[in-house]
Amino acid sequence: xxxxxxxxxxxxxxxxxxxxxxxRNTIPILSNVQLVANEAGLSLTATDLDLAIVETVACEVxxxxxxxxxxxxxxDIVRKLPDGAQIxxxxxxxxxxxxxxxxxxxxALSCLxxxxxxxxxxxxxxxxxxxxxxxxxxxIEKTRFAISTEETRYYLNGIYLxxxxxxxxxxxxxxxxxxLAHIEIxxxxxxxxxxxxxxxxxxxxxVHKLIEDGEGVIEIALSDSKIRFSLGDIVLTSKLIxxxxxxxxxxxxxxxxKLMEVDCKSFAAAVDRVATISSEKSRAVKLTVxxxxxxxxxNSPEQGSGTDExxxxxxxxxxxxxxFNARYLLDITGQIDxxxxxxxxxxxxxxxxxxxxxxxxxxxxxxxxxx
Amino acid sequence: xxxxxxxxxxxxxxxxxxxxxxxxxxxRVVRHPELLLLGIAHLDCDAFYxxxxxxxxxxxxxxxxxxxxxxxxxxxxxxxxxxxxGVRSAMPMFEALKACPQAVVIRPDMQKYAAxxxxxxxxxxxxxxxxxxxxxDEAFMDLTGTERLHGRSPAATAATIVKRIxxxxxxxxxxxxxxxxxxxKVASDLDKPKGFAVIGRAAAVDFLAGQPxxxxxxxxxxxxxxxxxxxxxxxxxxxxxxxTRLIARYGAMGLRMxxxxxxxxxxxxxxxxxxxxxxxxxxxxxxxxxxxxLKKILWRQAERVARRIKSAELAGTxxxxxxxRTDFRILxxxxxxxxxxxxxxxxxxxxxxxxxxEISKNTRVxxxxxxxxxxxxxxxxxxxxxxxxxxxSAVRRADAERALDRVRDRFGADAIGKGRGLP
Numbered sequence: 001x002x003x004x005x006x007x008x009x010x011x012x013x014x015x016x017x018x019x020x021x022x023x024r025n026t027i028p029i030l031s032n033v034q035l036v037a038n039e040a041g042l043s044l045t046a047t048d049l050d051l052a053i054v055e056t057v058a059c060e061v062x063x064x065x066x067x068x069x070x071x072x073x074x075x076d077i078v079r080k081l082p083d084g085a086q087i088x089x090x091x092x093x094x095x096x097x098x099x100x101x102x103x104x105x106x107x108a109l110s111c112l113x114x115x116x117x118x119x120x121x122x123x124x125x126x127x128x129x130x131x132x133x134x135x136x137x138x139x140i141e142k143t144r145f146a147i148s149t150e151e152t153r154y155y156l157n158g159i160y161l162x163x164x165x166x167x168x169x170x171x172x173x174x175x176x177x178x179x180l181a182h183i184e185i186x187x188x189x190x191x192x193x194x195x196x197x198x199x200x201x202x203x204x205x206x207v208h209k210l211i212e213d214g215e216g217v218i219e220i221a222l223s224d225s226k227i228r229f230s231l232g233d234i235v236l237t238s239k240l241i242x243x244x245x246x247x248x249x250x251x252x253x254x255x256x257x258k259l260m261e262v263d264c265k266s267f268a269a270a271v272d273r274v275a276t277i278s279s280e281k282s283r284a285v286k287l288t289v290x291x292x293x294x295x296x297x298x299n300s301p302e303q304g305s306g307t308d309e310x311x312x313x314x315x316x317x318x319x320x321x322x323x324f325n326a327r328y329l330l331d332i333t334g335q336i337d338x339x340x341x342x343x344x345x346x347x348x349x350x351x352x353x354x355x356x357x358x359x360x361x362x363x364x365x366x367x368x369x370x371x
Numbered sequence: 372x373x374x375x376x377x378x379x380x381x382x383x384x385x386x387x388x389x390x391x392x393x394x395x396x397x398x399r400v401v402r403h404p405e406l407l408l409l410g411i412a413h414l415d416c417d418a419f420y421x422x423x424x425x426x427x428x429x430x431x432x433x434x435x436x437x438x439x440x441x442x443x444x445x446x447x448x449x450x451x452x453x454x455x456x457g458v459r460s461a462m463p464m465f466e467a468l469k470a471c472p473q474a475v476v477i478r479p480d481m482q483k484y485a486a487x488x489x490x491x492x493x494x495x496x497x498x499x500x501x502x503x504x505x506x507x508d509e510a511f512m513d514l515t516g517t518e519r520l521h522g523r524s525p526a527a528t529a530a531t532i533v534k535r536i537x538x539x540x541x542x543x544x545x546x547x548x549x550x551x552x553x554x555x556k557v558a559s560d561l562d563k564p565k566g567f568a569v570i571g572r573a574a575a576v577d578f579l580a581g582q583p584x585x586x587x588x589x590x591x592x593x594x595x596x597x598x599x600x601x602x603x604x605x606x607x608x609x610x611x612x613x614x615t616r617l618i619a620r621y622g623a624m625g626l627r628m629x630x631x632x633x634x635x636x637x638x639x640x641x642x643x644x645x646x647x648x649x650x651x652x653x654x655x656x657x658x659x660x661x662x663x664x665l666k667k668i669l670w671r672q673a674e675r676v677a678r679r680i681k682s683a684e685l686a687g688t689x690x691x692x693x694x695x696r697t698d699f700r701i702l703x704x705x706x707x708x709x710x711x712x713x714x715x716x717x718x719x720x721x722x723x724x725x726x727x728x729e730i731s732k733n734t735r736v737x738x739x740x741x742x743x744x745x746x747x748x749x750x751x752x753x754x755x756x757x758x759x760x761x762x763x764s765a766v767r768r769a770d771a772e773r774a775l776d777r778v779r780d781r782f783g784a785d786a787i788g789k790g791r792g793l794p
Contacts, residue, residue: 148709148761150709152721152724153761175760176709176760176761178709250763251763351758367760370757
């Protein structure tokens with residue numbers, strides 16, 4: 001393999017694929033990026049066995065071929081080369097080494113045979129659809145905070161992506177048991193019959209990174225075990241989580257009739273202020289909703305107490321007290337783009353719904369905590 | 372040298388009571404230069420379970436008595452007669468019976484021992500509020516500063532307590548008196564049974580130098596093995612080592628060892644040491660390899676743990692499964708829960724998953740001789756089992772269990788139960 005490639009294009013592609021490569025690997029070849037040059041250009045592949053990403057970059061190929069080289073090292077080298085440099089890659093000149101040359105710099109990197117690089121079989125992906133990149137970005141952005149990291153309930157370690165029967169939407173749901181995010185985007189053509197799938201956290205976060213500016217469209221192809229995202233020259237394929245996502249509809253309360261509407265920014269700022277004092281472990285903040293204000297208060301036996309007050313619109317009678325984990329509250333208010341956040345409350349012990357007044361497709365459920 | 376008679380509590384200079392008490396003639400005289408200056412006592416009952424059984428059945432008085440769980444279990448306590456045959460606690464019962472075939476084996480009655488333990492603790496609390504129980508039958512007492520209150524030295528108070536326990540409860544105990552917890556604990560073991568041993572400041576380091584590493588509180592088999600591998604078998608060797616080296620090599624335990632070998636122990640006696648774990652375990656009569664049978668036992672244990680944790684108004688955040696294989700190897704497997712629990716159902720579900728994982732790991736059938744399940748990471752019971760958005764059906768199972776509990780509260784523990792709990 002021998003080729004010349006423009007530094008910025010190479011760096012960009014390496015930046016994309018090296019994200020997938022784990023810093024610590026028990027299988028040495030997984031630390032490498034596969035480089036293959038042919039008439040289409042240079043294609044770079046990285047995988048962690050659950051997820052594979054392939055990106056093709058245009059370049060001047062003099063001799064086709066391929067090898068695998070350490071991904072992070074190669075990325076660091078290319079990053080440190082001067083902007084605008086023309087980089088020559090040569091595999092074959094030195095035995096078992098990839099020679100990287102640019103101006104007066106020369107590196108020879110140890111390689112591992114390309115034949116040993118694991119190939120992720122796509123299998124048959126019977127469902128195809130195309131959706132705006134901005135839609136998918138929004139779906140991931142607003143659900144990712146609720147994805148669980150708990151290993152025992154592995155089926156919660158992703159976003160449940162499905163086309164429900166009750167509405168013409170594509171819905172993403174994530175929960176860790178304490179909070180739940182429920183985001184809908186308009187149903188792309190062809191997605192109607194797709195099976196409900198659990199897209200792993202890493203795949204979701206990688207796709208989100210690749211979307212960048214959010215322009216253009218993304219092609220999705222999936223089966224009930226794999227999903228493939230195609231964004232121009234980049235193809236990301238991931239295994240899906242093999243499990244059953246909980247019946248989340250049952251935990252979304254329908255009878256919460258006490259509605260509190262509050263200016264989201266000032267509410268979040270007040271929660272953040274008051275939470276400064278709440279004990280590190282529980283991070284509990286108490287909301288006391290009374291007529292036209294909500295009083296936020298926090299207590300810590302070691303540090304003292306704090307209160308703050310924000311005006312609200314509240315349709316309930318009397319006083320309602322409810323406690324929440326401050327971080328969870330801030331995670332949710334952080335997702336709300338509109339001016340107002342709406343809380344559908346029942347009582348201090350029941351799940352609460354939080355909605356974005358400006359976005360009917362977004363809904364969050366939050367469990368209260370004892371205060 | 373100061374001497375004190377343990378029977379009439381007379382205190383005199385040592386030379387005035389060379390062998391017997393000058394007042395009452397008792398031979399039970401304790402002598403130590405720092406006798407009146409030490410205030411930390413460790414009280415340890417002698418062969419406690421066996422002593423209680425002997426107290427309740429005088430015909431056992433001269434017989435070797437072993438308390439433990441059947442032929443397959445281990446010895447929980449052996450009376451001093453049985454010990455002369457080589458029976459030791461924690462020894463498998465079949466070995467104990469090999470050493471002493473005529474021993475009278477009694478199944479432990481933990482409720483009875485707990486009641487006796489409470490009685491003993493109550494006597495200790497008459498003298499100091501600072502009583503820190505280590506188990507049913509042993510506790511630390513901080514008697515520092517009680518001289519004016521009781522009109523006698525801590526040593527005399529400790530002797531009084533033991534006398535009262537003998538008279539009122541009917542079991543004997545040994546006292547270790549020192550200036551810190553670990554040394555008091557070491558001391559109580561020196562003169563058993565009915566002992567009274569003192570380790571003072573002046574002699575502590577020299578005394579420890581002559582001891583094996585096993586004397587260190589917290590140095591179990593594993594650590595002893597590790598020390599032996601590093602060529603360390605005596606406390607004297609540890610005394611010769613730098614503290615920093617010990618910490619670097621053995622971590623937190625290194626620090627404790629470094630302090631211990633210099634006769635230091637900064638830990639205070641605290642009366643309200645919180646419960647750290649609640650568990651239940653069973654040694655089987657016959658080895659069990661059948662998963663279904665193990666699950667049945669696990670359920671009953673989960674119920675027991677749940678009952679205890681509910682009555683203590685606590686909740687646990689980690690479920691731990693314990694298995695002992697026929698080769699005596701112990702396996703423990705833990706799992707952290709998303710939320711604290713006190714429900715038998717939740718303990719059981721996680722326990723079964725841990726068990727299934729362990730069983731499926733083995734390529735051949737493995738038999739077990741012990742199974743146990745427990746909760747650790749205990750928190751306030753009010754935080755137990757919140758509504759879980761990811762497990763809507765858990766709410767109904769929790770409601771069902773609480774309903775069962777209400778029936779049990781009214782009609783007794785056996786009034787109602789799940790089918791899987793049937794024998």
